[in-house]
Amino acid sequence: MTQLIWLVIALPIFGMLFNGILGRRVGYKVVSIVGPTMVFLAFLVGFGAFIETIRRGGVAVTVHLWTWATIGNMFSVPINLLVDPLSILMVLVVTGVGFLIHVYATDYMIHRDELGHVHPDRDFSRFFTFLNLFIASMLILVLGDNYLMMYVGWELVGLCSYLLIGFWYDRPEQAQAPIDLGADHEPIKLTPLLSPAASGMKAFIVNRIGDVGFALGVFLIWQTFGTLQFDKIFPFAKFVSENSPSAIPWITFLLFIGAMGKSAQIPLYVWLPDAMAGPTPVSALIHAATMVTAGVYMIVRSNALYALSPTVSLFIATIGALTALFAATIALVQVDLKRILAYSTVSQLGYMFMAVGVGAYTSGMFHLTTHAFFKALLFLGAGSVMHALHDVIDIRRMGGLRDKMPDTYRTFVIGGLALAGFPLMSGFFSKDEILAKAFEFSPILWGIGIITAGLTAFYTFRAIFLAFHGQPRDQHLYDHAHENHLAITIPLWILAILAMFGGLLGLPSAIIPVPHLFDKWLHSIFMAHGEVEAHASLLKELVLLSTSGIVAIGGIGLAYFFYVVSPTIPQNLARQARPLFNLLANKYYIDELYHEVFVKSGLGFAKNMAQGVDRLIIDAVFVDGLPKLVNSLGQMLSHLQSGYIRHYALATFIGVLVMVSYFFLR
């Protein structure tokens, strides 16, 4: 299977071509079989390679496909696939979660009317075309054995993201109802949501900014090492850092700029919340479980370089911690269920960067994996609600849905518990591991992390209580709500089981005397440099672990008190701290700020340049002006000299001019 690993990319590409070219003709049923099947087959191939990798004891294998470009004997980029524990882990996550989401989408992308008639989305086949393309692109990103292939995948997943966010390209921008603060109080206005087309473009451009950083990093790698192959770079990293100390910090910093874009970190996170304009399976797959974690993968892959640049690593940890806290505060007051989850994703990605920043690479990968399970689950749950409520996603119009949608409710709660870090759920172990490693590094980082954990538990259960508990706030919607079909609920349950038990992959070995499977599995990719082995004492570990647990339960309890026990509290608080509430509800106005500073002024500048410089200075003055000048000079002179002599006169004049200037200038 390892030698056939190219199939994991080829199968989704086949699915893409099939659905792209024939999809409209063969009908939605065939498309909904071909699309998921290809991903499932890819998963099987990946699983086979996984088993073989276990048997090999984690030894990496490179599979050569073809040579992409050669220039001289100096620049040569082979298309190679690298099968090692890290890439195979990513392959399993991407194809496994990807398959479940494909299945889910086969039902999500059709609508049933009151009579039970099925209406597939107008562009049903286009959806699966892009979704398959995404799987292929993501696998190129994780399987490439060099930075150029990683960059290729990096850009391609960005393309898929663009195409899928803007999937419903003809929908206009959407106004949001203002937040009501009760009678006698002016409601809080919310800015309208970008149209899907505009959101897609925003995502692409913001990502491009990061990509340029990434590309420059790749160039610098080439200049420094003379190769882009991982296995030829990492063994020499230490040598290079001793001989030219500035090279590796620059490389790691430039690559991290790419990660800031792709993985939505401050200051490039702004595209991710707007990416929610895409269909929900896309949000689950691309904007929660897989693509946005590419930055974390990249850093873990490049751990040999990052381990040698402590300054950049500290910078990453700081950015991660700040992003985690910042995004969590925004999530506290959002009213759009998907956007709550989106800010939560930004926040959880911040945790992962905090982890890799402090050198806890395995912990980062562990959280990446559990997060893929529970966040995909939460998004699919949100989508299930949306599907039942005819695309309504505003939690202010929900309420009491737990009776109507029991499967969605139960699985959503499981996902919520995992996200909140409720004891013994997967997110509890992975998040705690990050916090413990962060504590070793700096208690300040831990402090930010633990506050964020509390906020996370609160906003997650705020959403759950508002959506599923209490009285229906929109009776009409409630009456028409219904549980979804099996194609939707089965993926929910599978992901729920993973979200519950995923933590078993990495139990804290200081407390429970079983091997940390994740540590063991990824051990070989950390080369000789090794990971910072933090052997916390049992007591410390226990204290940290229980603190996390208490904070999580506390956050959930507070949400219960606020939204179930006495629901008037939130409104009162919002009235009293109106400016703060307003700031949070409007996402600190960062989007507006960026729009003013970059987009508006950029376009204004472009207009001035086009009219001022291009039209006026270059064209009107020089191009059209010179002949006119010559012309009018000629006419002027023609008044002095009669008849045809003007030509000679002009020639003389120019001649004199030339001579004079020559003598002056020489």
Next chain:
Amino acid sequence: MSFPILSLLIFFPILGGIALLGIGKENVKGIKIMAFIVSIFELLFSLPLWFSFDKTTYQMQFVERHSWISLFNIEYYLGIDGISILFVLLSALITILCVLVSWNSIEKKVKEFFVSLLLLEGAMIGVFCALDFFLFYIFWEAMLIPMFLLIGVWGGPNRIYAATKFFLYTLVGSLLMLVGIITLYIQGGNTFDILALAGQHYPVKLQLMLFWAFFAAFAVKVPMWPVHTWLPDAHTEAPAAGSVVLAGILIKMGAYGFLRFSMPILPEATSAMMMPMLVLSLIGIVYGGIICLAQTDLKRLIAYSSVSHMGFVTLGIFALNTQSVEGGILQMINHGVVTGALFLGIGMVYERTHTRKISDYGGLATNMPVFASFFLLFTLASVGLPGTNGFIGELLILLGSFLTKPWVALIAASGLIIGAWYMLWLYQRIFFNPVNSRWNGIKELDAREIATFLPMVILIFWIGLYPNSMLEYMHVSVAHLLEQVTGNTAGIPSGVEVAVDTAVKATSHLPQVSH
């Protein structure tokens, strides 16, 4: 004496054009079919070049050499090397597409149109094959006339202004080049033989003067900032075929001129002028891109994007290392393919809507999904997405210029962001957003139009996925070219050498790691 294939390629379309004159002008269909057949055969005739080209030598191939005007030592001297071969082939391909896209859109003076197109093709191929400066100049100027007619006769409302501007701009540049050619003739021992001229050494001061004289001609054609303003007008007013041939081939002539003449003949001047050229290229990239953001006219926007993209080409050429120069040449091909395809697409949509105003469009993806898919692909190739040809070209150029001067690559890379911005925004305004009811019932592409696109689609993926198949042709010629440029100077160490040096040093000190 082998078969004179280059002469055939130059004169077959010209003779075909003349033969076209014999057809009665009422027989519009016959004229079109005849023009199509001529252009197809031209491509078939050019294929032997691709297959029997010897990639292991930088020597000129398929050479034809005859004395012509012996009084001035002027020769009929043709030949191609790894730099020019791809452009000959591309010219043959692009002309076919131009014939196809003009099938219905040209309504008046149909015969004269296709005659001009075929004459233009002959002259273009002549430019790429000529190895005698005099002959080159004749072809160079000969291109001007049919192109002037294409814009001036079959163009849009403001065509006279545009055609005149195009003509005068190019003519002024060409005249300076003529002065340069004559100077070279006198200084270089009474010969117009380009290769012989390149083998000699000229005083640096003279080289610099000649460099700027050639620059005048080539920079206008590229067009480099600030002599680019003829291009938007020419593109906007030209008929679709005119725009395609302009973007596809004509503006490549400038960059080709730098490669064929300025660099080998004036190596010291080239090295000395590297910085100014890089700066002008950077200005072109960024400035062209920014101007695109302010455009309201579809064709004008793509025209300015050409300024930006050709900035990448000249950047690659003047960064003077293997990667960047090969990237530059490849990007010339890529730009010809992609921008050519974009203009084909615009021509098709204009035929239906008769408006070039971007704000008149919207939601076309609903009405024309096939067209939208093609145009999306071209848009993505234009912004250099991996898998498409635009990526490899820009990558090599940026990598090469990074090795020469990192800050140059940094500024140039900002062009990628601006490029994505204006292209995707354009795409959004035309194809996305709520459907504009004005275009209900608009026709989807027909088979002829899809056939016109297909060669471009194939090239985009072919070069994108397997660029080596094109790069192979250039390796030896480019290496020779760079040897000519850097070999004759004090030897500026290029970034590559430094990089390799470090890499070698790095590896030699280390124990071998086994995997």
